[in-house]
Amino acid sequence: xxxxxxxxxxxxxxxxxxxxxxxxxxxxxxxxxxxxxxxxxxxxxxxxxxxxxxxxxxxxxxxxxxxxxxxxxxxxxxxxxxxxxxxxxxxxxxxxxxxxxxxxxxxxxxxxxxxxxxxxxxxxxxxxxxxxxxxxxxxxxxxxxxxxxxxxxxxxxxxxxxxxxxxxxxxxxxxxxxxxxxxxxxxxxxxxxxxxxxxxxxxxxxxxxxxxxxxxxxxxxxxxxxxxxxxxxxxxxxxxxxxxxxxxxxxxxxxxxxxxxxxxxxxxxxxxxxxxxxxxxxxxxxxxxxxxxxxxxxxxxxxxxxxxxxxxxxxxxxxxxxxxxxxxxxxxxxxxxxxxxxxxxxxxxxxxxxxxxxxxxxxxxxxxxxxxxxxxxxxxxxxxxxxxxxxxxxxx
Amino acid sequence: xxxxxxxxxxxxxxxxxxxxxxxxxxxxxxxxxxxxxxxxxxxxxxxxxxxxxxxxxxxxxxxxxxxxxxxxxxxxxxxxxxxxxxxxxxxxxxxxxxxxxxxxxxxxxxxxxxxxxxxx
Numbered sequence: 277x278x279x280x281x282x283x284x285x286x287x288x289x290x291x292x293x294x295x296x297x298x299x300x301x302x303x304x305x306x307x308x309x310x311x312x313x314x315x316x317x318x319x320x321x322x323x324x325x326x327x328x329x330x331x332x333x334x335x336x337x338x339x340x341x342x343x344x345x346x347x348x349x350x351x352x353x354x355x356x357x358x359x360x361x362x363x364x365x366x367x368x369x370x371x372x373x374x375x376x377x378x379x380x381x382x383x384x385x386x387x388x389x390x391x392x393x394x395x396x397x398x399x400x401x402x403x404x405x406x407x408x409x410x411x412x413x414x415x416x417x418x419x420x421x422x423x424x425x426x427x428x429x430x431x432x433x434x435x436x437x438x439x440x441x442x443x444x445x446x447x448x449x450x451x452x453x454x455x456x457x458x459x460x461x462x463x464x465x466x467x468x469x470x471x472x473x474x475x476x477x478x479x480x481x482x483x484x485x486x487x488x489x490x491x492x493x494x495x496x497x498x499x500x501x502x503x504x505x506x507x508x509x510x511x512x513x514x515x516x517x518x519x520x521x522x523x524x525x526x527x528x529x530x531x532x533x534x535x536x537x538x539x540x541x542x543x544x545x546x547x548x549x550x551x552x553x554x555x556x557x558x559x560x561x562x563x564x565x566x567x568x569x570x571x572x573x574x575x576x577x578x579x580x581x582x583x584x585x586x587x588x589x590x591x592x593x594x595x596x597x598x599x600x601x602x603x604x605x606x607x608x609x610x611x612x613x614x615x616x617x618x619x620x621x622x623x624x625x626x627x628x629x630x631x632x633x634x635x636x637x638x639x640x641x642x643x644x645x646x647x648x649x650x651x652x653x654x655x656x657x658x659x660x661x662x663x664x665x666x667x668x669x670x671x672x
Numbered sequence: 673x674x675x676x677x678x679x680x681x682x683x684x685x686x687x688x689x690x691x692x693x694x695x696x697x698x699x700x701x702x703x704x705x706x707x708x709x710x711x712x713x714x715x716x717x718x719x720x721x722x723x724x725x726x727x728x729x730x731x732x733x734x735x736x737x738x739x740x741x742x743x744x745x746x747x748x749x750x751x752x753x754x755x756x757x758x759x760x761x762x763x764x765x766x767x768x769x770x771x772x773x774x775x776x777x778x779x780x781x782x783x784x785x786x787x788x789x790x791x792x
Contacts, residue, residue, distance in 0.1 A: 301754075305776035339727075344759075365685075380684055387683035390727065391775045394754025407759035412682055412729045 277479045278666075280470020281658055284317065284517050285633040287468070288440070290403055291315045292519065294396035295442030295455055301395045302444075305388065306368035308451065313443040314522035316636075318514050319482045320439045322432040325421040327512045334423035336416045337389025341397065344406025345467075347459035348425040349396065351389040355417070358385060360451055386415045396442075396455055404467075428458040436483050438464055474659065481665040485635075486515040488599055489654065493639035495591035496549075496652060503584055504562035506644040513639040520624045520634050520655075527616035527653070533573055534612050535585030536623060539593065541604035543660035546623045547592065548653045549585045550616065555648030556581055573613055582609040592652065600664040623655065631658050674699040675790060678717055680710035680733065681725040681752070686775070690723055690752070693779045698786075707731025714740045714747070721790055723782075724769070726753040726760065734760075734767045741768025748789050752777070 292315035299310040320328070335358035337351045353361060365384040390413040401408040421429060431437040437458050445452040459467075465479055490513045497508040518526070533556035537547045551559065553573060560580035561569045570576050589606050597604045612619045627634060637654035677698040679690050687703050694700060701717040704710040706728045714722055722740065726733040737749045750771040751764045761772055770789045773781055 301776050304778065380688070383683055383685040387685045390683065391754040394727075394756065394775070398756040401757035401759060405759075407757055407763065410727045410755065412727055 277465045277469070278476040279465060279468040279479050279482070280472060280475045281477065281517075281633070281662055282472065282475050283468045283470045285519075286403075287400075288315060288317050288517060288519060288633060290399050291317065291396075291440045291442060291457060294399045295444065297395035297399065298392035298442075298455055299444055301391045302388065305391065306365050308364055308368075308449060309447040310444040310451075311447050313445055314518060314526045315440065315442040316516040316518040316522075317438060317440045318516045319436045319479070319486070320432055320514070321436050321483065321486070322429065324486070324512075324514055325424065325429065325432050325437075325439075328514065329421040329423065331420070333419050334417070335385065336418065336423045337386050337393070338414045338416050338425055339390065339393050340411035340425075341459075342409040342411070344404050345397075345400055345408045345459060346463050347457065348428055349393045349410075349458070350416075350424060350456045351392055351453065352423050352456060353385075353453040357451055357453055360449070361385060361388070361453075364449065364451070382415050386413045389413050389415075392455065396457070424456065424458065431458075431461050435461060435480075437461060475662060477662045477665050478668075481668060482515065484599070484668070485661070485665060486513075486637075488595055489513055489515055489637040489639065492592035492595050492637075492654075493641065493652060495595065496588040496639070496650075497641045499587050499591050500559065500584065500641065500643060500650065503587070504559050504643075506559070506562055506648070508644075509642045511640040511642045511649075513637070516636050516638060517633060518636050520628045520632060523624050523634070523636060523653070523655070524617040524620040527620045527651075529615050529617055532612070532614065532616050532619060532651075533577070533581055534619065535582055535589075535609035536612055536619070537585070537589050537609060538607040539604055539656070540607075541597070542600065542602040542664050543596075543604070543656035545654065545656035545660075546627060547589050547606065547655070548619065548623060549588055550612075550619065550651045550653070551581065552649060555643055555650060558648050559584065559643065578611050578613075582611055585609045588652070592654065600668065602664055620653070627655055627657070634658055635661060675720040675786075675792075676701045676717065677721050677723060677786075678702050678704065678710075678713050678719040679723045680704040680707070680713070680728065680736065681723075682706060682728045683725070686725070690782070693782050694723075697783065705729075707733060707736035710736040711739050715743070718744075721748045721750060721786060723752045724749050726751055726755050726764070734763050734769075737764065737769050738767040750785055750789060752782075 362381040440457040501508040532550040534550035560577035641650040724733040
């Protein structure tokens with residue numbers, strides 16, 4: 277079974293528009309203005325679900341989809357955010373909370389989920405020219421990936437599950453949450469099949485590439501450890517399909533230090549390694565011989581980060597080249613020290629001349645426990661990646 | 673005399689909200705939490721208008737509307753739902769719905785829709 281990346285882009289767009297509609301619903305219902313950060317889709321395995329949702333406690337509203345699109349949708353909030361939302365909803369509707377207790381508070385969140393998911397799904401139904409039936413909403417509380425429906429977790433174990441995630445954050449209030457949609461695997465793959473061979477990727481190769489990315493992140497973490505003597509661990513590694521325009525916003529406005537590499541070969545693209553400022557200084561000092569240290573980002577830190585980035589990038593892409601049976605080269609490191617959005621915008625601008633969406637490999641490496649963090653973003657040319665993955669020998 | 677309205681929605685929150693919106697201008701004759709209760713309530717109370725959610729347990733709002741309008745071809749039912757799918761709207765009209773409001777709504781939308789269906 278093959279998926280057409282243009283179809284994947286189309287559905288990503290629908291999800292993004294659906295999330296905007298959902299945000300509008302919340303604004304109308306409770307006067308809460310929400311910003312839709314970005315919508316991405318990934319084919320995730322059980323282990324990725326476990327990493328993504330680990331150590332978090334959620335309140336959710338779950339609805340099943342039947343008919344023209346089958347699957348599950350979940351509005352998930354971290355528990356403390358759910359309490360904030362309940363208060364805002366009951367205040368906005370002048371409901372006497374004290375006389376009704378928690379039942380009504382739960383009902384308010386459940387109905388909000390129902391309304392938001394309804395808005396989210398409408399665009400899909402209209403696009404597919406079909407009716408999508410929703411089951412009544414169900415209020416749930418769970419830790420970790422258990423906030424997702426059992427069927428989705430089971431599918432993730434078997435062949436992976438497509439996970440659409442739209443992150444929404446409050447513009448005036450400290451409130452953020454995610455809308456997840458998990459379409460039924462086989463039906464959705466059919467919907468994604470398309471008819472342009474140049475854009476098609478065998479669906480199981482997406483998992484192969486994700487595994488490859490995870491190995492690459494593991495290699496990079498190992499190299500940081502070897503060069504600094506610090507403990508490292510790959511925290512999260514995901515292959516996500518995102519609108520390119522959303523990538524800079526996703527990286528955010530914090531200050532980062534890092535290196536940007538241009539990749540040439542099959543696939544071409546970009547690889548960006550970013551450290552927060554403190555992590556960069558910690559790492560650079562750990563790499564320097566003798567007692568020489570820097571308290572701020574200076575030439576020694578720049579040199580150390582460039583060198584480390586070089587080695588990490590090689591470790592990251594060598595695995596790709598070996599499995600894809602291609603040759604991939606990388607440019608010399610381009611040192612960057614700026615806000616995340618400012619670093620990513622030119623990268624996205626160059627790649628955006630050829631494509632609107634991108635498979636982004638997003639890996640986070642913990643350094644020395646929670647003391648430091650490194651993010652790796654790999655953005656291959658999507659058509660070239662599709663070509664390289666399609667050319668792999670069949671595995672099954 | 674105030675027009676008589678029934679509310680069918682599985683969400684307690686939404687029933688409260690609709691009651692607050694309507695109770696100044698209408699007599700609320702009862703509330704139902706699912707499609708079966710909605711049909712029974714309609715038969716018992718014979719309201720001037722029924723505000724009907726679509727996605728409800730046991731029996732959906734469209735099925736309930738179909739039964740209500742089959743039994744009473746003059747019944748006035750306004751679908752009051754989070755579902756804005758064109759196909760669903762067609763199904764609701766086919767089932768005999770007289771109006772359709774998409775949640776979330778504000779008081780003027782609800783009153784305007786009711787006024788369109790049963791002019792004062």
